[in-house]
Amino acid sequence: MAATTYELAAFGLFAAVTVGASLGVVLVRDVWHSALLLGIALLSVAIHFVMLRAEFVAAMQILVYVGGVLILISFAVMLVRRGSDDPSLSTSPQLKLGSHLWRGLGAVALFAVLAVVSLRAALGAATGFPSGASITASIGVAMFALSGAGVPSETFLVAFEIIDVVLVAALVAAVMLARRESGGRLAAIGREVDDS
Amino acid sequence: MIPPTYYLLLAAVVFSIGVFGILTRRNALIFLMAVELMLNAANINLIAFSQFYGNLTGQTFALFTMALAAAEVAVGIGIILVLFRNFTGVDVTEAATMRW
Numbered sequence: 001m002a003a004t005t006y007e008l009a010a011f012g013l014f015a016a017v018t019v020g021a022s023l024g025v026v027l028v029r030d031v032w033h034s035a036l037l038l039g040i041a042l043l044s045v046a047i048h049f050v051m052l053r054a055e056f057v058a059a060m061q062i063l064v065y066v067g068g069v070l071i072l073i074s075f076a077v078m079l080v081r082r083g084s085d086d087p088s089l090s091t092s093p094q095l096k097l098g099s100h101l102w103r104g105l106g107a108v109a110l111f112a113v114l115a116v117v118s119l120r121a122a123l124g125a126a127t128g129f130p131s132g133a134s135i136t137a138s139i140g141v142a143m144f145a146l147s148g149a150g151v152p153s154e155t156f157l158v159a160f161e162i163i164d165v166v167l168v169a170a171l172v173a174a175v176m177l178a179r180r181e182s183g184g185r186l187a188a189i190g191r192e193v194d195d196s
Numbered sequence: 197m198i199p200p201t202y203y204l205l206l207a208a209v210v211f212s213i214g215v216f217g218i219l220t221r222r223n224a225l226i227f228l229m230a231v232e233l234m235l236n237a238a239n240i241n242l243i244a245f246s247q248f249y250g251n252l253t254g255q256t257f258a259l260f261t262m263a264l265a266a267a268e269v270a271v272g273i274g275i276i277l278v279l280f281r282n283f284t285g286v287d288v289t290e291a292a293t294m295r296w
Contacts, residue, residue, distance in 0.1 A: 003198045011198050015206050022210050022233050026217030031225050038229045041210075045236050048206075051198070052247045054255050057239075057262075064262045069232065069269045076225060076273045080280045100220050107216035114208035118201055126197060127250035135252065142256050153252035156260070163263045170267030177274030 010051065017044040032077050039070050053129060056136040203244035211237035224279060224286040228272045235265045 003011075021041035025034050042065045049058035129135060133150025141148060145155035210233055217230030239258045246254025276286055283290050 007198055011202060015202075018206065019209050019213070022213045025229050025233060026213055026221060026226065031223055034226055034229055038232060041233065042236065045240060048203070048240060049243055052203075052243050054243045054246065054258070057243060057255050057258050060259060060262055061239075064266055065232070065236075068266055072269050072273050073225065073228060076228075076276055079277065080225070080286050103219035104216060107212045107219060110215055111208050111212035114211065115205055118204035118208060121201075121204075123200060123248065126248050128197065129247065129250045135255070138252050139256055139259070142252050143259075149252070151250065151252045153256060156256050159260055163260055167263060167267050170270050174270040174274040177271070177278050 007051070011048075014044045014047050014051075017041075018048070032074075032081070035070065035073050035077055038073070039066055042066050042070065053135060056139055197247070200244045200248045203240055207237040207240040207244075210234075210240070222287050222289050224276045224288050227288065228269065228276070231268070231272075232265060235261055 018041055021037045021044065024037035025041060028034055028037065042061065046058040046061040046066075049055075049061060129151055135151060138149045138151040138153060140146075142153035143156050143160050145157040214230040214232075214234035214237065217233070218227055221227065221230070239261055242254040242258045242261070244254075246252060246258075279288075279291055280286055
């Protein structure tokens, strides 16, 4: 099944949006603009997921990343910002030609290695999802190791439970980090410490 | 069906951009965003191959990656806030008191 012109055009368009927004995340001066551009990049990745017939993962991408992760990052941006002319918000890109050139070349070299490996890989024959099977239902079946999946998959019940524990541990750790140790009272997050 | 090589190249570009961001920027929040970009590149690969081979393991794994990314961001934001309180800034080169 060859790709149609429309598919290729849509892929090219949203690949350009993804790459452009990702470049913007690491290149713009203001960290708040970085956060907004990250939102654009995450949304365009969700569109790639829809084009790859992963509608449920696309919905989760929007809910978890754009609705959760990006909001957390926006909160952090606002909490650590001390005014519009804060020099710490624009620590870079003072792209210095000495050290930054080598680091940029390192990133380009990494891309070259990845591209060569991708282009030379023997991928085998495309299988595609079986027609008529519900992908979202099969994800649920795979996650809870039930029977009756329409699409083949491995089962992930143990991983599901471990992720559960990891999420709880991470949230407890975040609360632990955000409170002040001395005196046992809760910290006002983002205010300057005067008795440190 | 778009060939998976295209998606592999797209993911390679996004991952390299994330690496570039971590290597060149000094703002800890940009670090966090660059890590998100790299995780998303991995997710693109997982889902592209999931569709190519007609197997749902990749899609399920991408969901787990998202859950781990959410946990990582929660801890990362906590660390950044502690960094901001202790060093009055989020520049990672300033926090050098444990350097020997």
